[in-house]
Amino acid sequence: MNATFVIIGGGIAGVSCAESLAFLSPEENIILISSSSLIKTVTNIIPLGKTIYKFDVEENQSSTLESKYSSIKVINDKVINVDPINMTINTSTGIIINYKKLCICTGAKANVLFENKNPNIIGIRDTESVDKFSNKIKNAKKIIVIGNGGIATELIHEISNVDIIWVIKDKHISATFIDPGAAEFFQNKLTKQPDKKSNNKILKRYKYTDTQINHDDNKIGAALGPDWHEKFTINGSNDNLKNVKIEYECEVLRLLSNDDIDKLNDDNKWPVYIELTNGKIIGCDFIVSATGVVPNTDLSGIDNIEKINNGYSVDWKLETSIKNIFAAGDCCTANWDISQHWIQMKLWTQAHQMGRYAAKSMYSLNNCDDFYQDFCFELFTHVTKFFGYKVVLLGLYNGQKLNNDYEILLRMTKDIEYIKLIIKNGKMQGAVLIGDTDLEEMCENLILDQLDLSAYGEQLLDPDIDIEDYFD
Known part of the structure; x- marks a missing residue:
């Protein structure tokens, strides 16, 4: 197969890049490669200022993108090798794709504590992991949430009918985004049951399932967008009970083994126990690891691309150290003279901005046009919802x-x-x-x-x- 532009990744960055290319250059062939048959599309964009945008994220079958843009072809497959010399991509089903400009939008994967060590420890990153969480919590009376970022904060607010232990390494909640004063503002919302009945809007997200390809434990789905929790049932088995206890300034020291658990004088005998750095041993039905993400940069064939903090290093054009290969979203690290009021964070807003700007760069460079860096990199902006x-x-x-x-x-x-x-x-x-x-x-x-x-x-x-x- 041949395409002028190829994008790897069906998340917000990848789809935003593909859609922008289809708008800028409708006559060129565009291929989007996604390991999942589901893609994330930004919709209902509402400008709140020059660079501030509020939007929704819909999860759709990949075929909806092809029906909307005639120049886009979506391939549900896994990339096994990229050859930057011959400018080709090999997939697991044997497809060979020739490209002129390539954009890597592989995102990031959850940094799960004790990954694969215990089935009662799960990470939260994509739709499939939230679906697993939703099924497990139905019979749970007590869970532990580890992490202090956006997903952990949203989980604490949205979970109902369960006893929650929230383990954070900071002195206040949601430290990634807010200061102690704002944490105090939210404090009385911790144990309030979320009012699901008050939300009367029709939800169009997460109504599809991934059926076109086989699931495997190593497959990474696209990152969650805003309001990801609205369609999932995240209620425990303790009716009308929601108790949140916060363990401040501590981390997980170790996961207790079965022998350690047998020695405990605990009548409940929970399925999983952890020991914290403050000396406490806590058991629960299962543990949610919401401890951040790491860039997903393990594509074969381009191991020599320059990386910073495990992310593909990109210049102001979002081009990597290999010519004609770009990167956008969580998998890349900005390596240019950054504006005083902009900072890079792994957020869906920046994935959307970077995806659109990468398309502009690829289109302009392919046509040998002059262009300037997008204004969105002048000021950090993020719109979300907490509590x-x-x-x-x-x-x-x-x-x-x-x-x-x-x-x-x-x-x-x-x-x-x-x-x-x-x-x-x-x-x-x-x-x-x-x-x-x-x-x-x-x-x-x-x-x-x-x-x-x-x-x-x-x-x-x-x-x-x-x-x-x-x-x-």
Whole structure:
């Protein structure tokens, strides 16, 4: 097979890249290779500012992409080798694909603790792993969640009717995204049962199953997108009980063996036990490892590509150290002169942005056109939802890169909103906006423009002043 553009990976980055190429260059052949018959498509994009977007992620059969774009061919197969010299790709079913430009969007795989050591330890990363989790929790009375990122936070909120032990290495919850103040704002939401009945919208996500190819334990599905938990049943067996106990500033020391368990004086005799670094031994029905991800960069034939932090190193064009091979999303590491207010994180928003920009780069370079780096790399933005609240993160939202040399302007209205502005030398550097604040566009502009705000002082967050009027 021959194609001008080939993309490996059916996640958000890969599909966004393929769709953008189909728009930019509809006359060229595009091949998307996905190990799953399910692909992730970004829909319902709502702009909240110049670089801030809110969107949904739908999971569809790969055939829907082909029916929408005549120039795209989707192959449900596994890549076994890439030959950058001859510019060919070999798949497990014997297909050989010739390419002119290749984009690797293989994402990342869950960094599961004690992987394959115990069937009662599962990771959360893709739809298949959540489906496994959903089946296991139906009969569970007590579980342990390990990790303090976005998926762990969403799990804690969405799980019902179960006793939860949350093991985190930080001093406060959700430390990847929020500070101790915001953690305190969310604290009383930990044990509240999620109100599933209040959500009346029709969900169009996760209604398909992967049936076109054989499952195997090593197959990695596409990463979860926003609202991934809405379609899954994640209720335990303890009716109307939700108790969350947090073990702060500790990690898992070891997994207890069967001999260790037999020696324990525990009447319950749980299926699995762990020992924490604080000395506690805790048993449960099963353990959820939500301890981050590692880039999935084990494609054969391109082992000599330069890597940073296990991710494919990419320049400002998202091109790797091998000519005509690009990378986007969780599998790559930015290696250019990064803007002051942008940071790379493994998030679906950045996967979408990188996928679209990689398409622009591949298209422009194939046509020998001049182009400039996308404006989205000027400012870090992320829109998500924690504990039922809209959360907008902008710029250096936790004071990253500032060496603790900054001021914080803070306003909190209990159970309604939490607003934190990062100020240095009178200029806004970042913001955390929780709740329906309607301040995201103003904060975005102030960070990008670097306007001196010294004259306004604490009036920036005075609830009696409509600060947007100042910067209309």
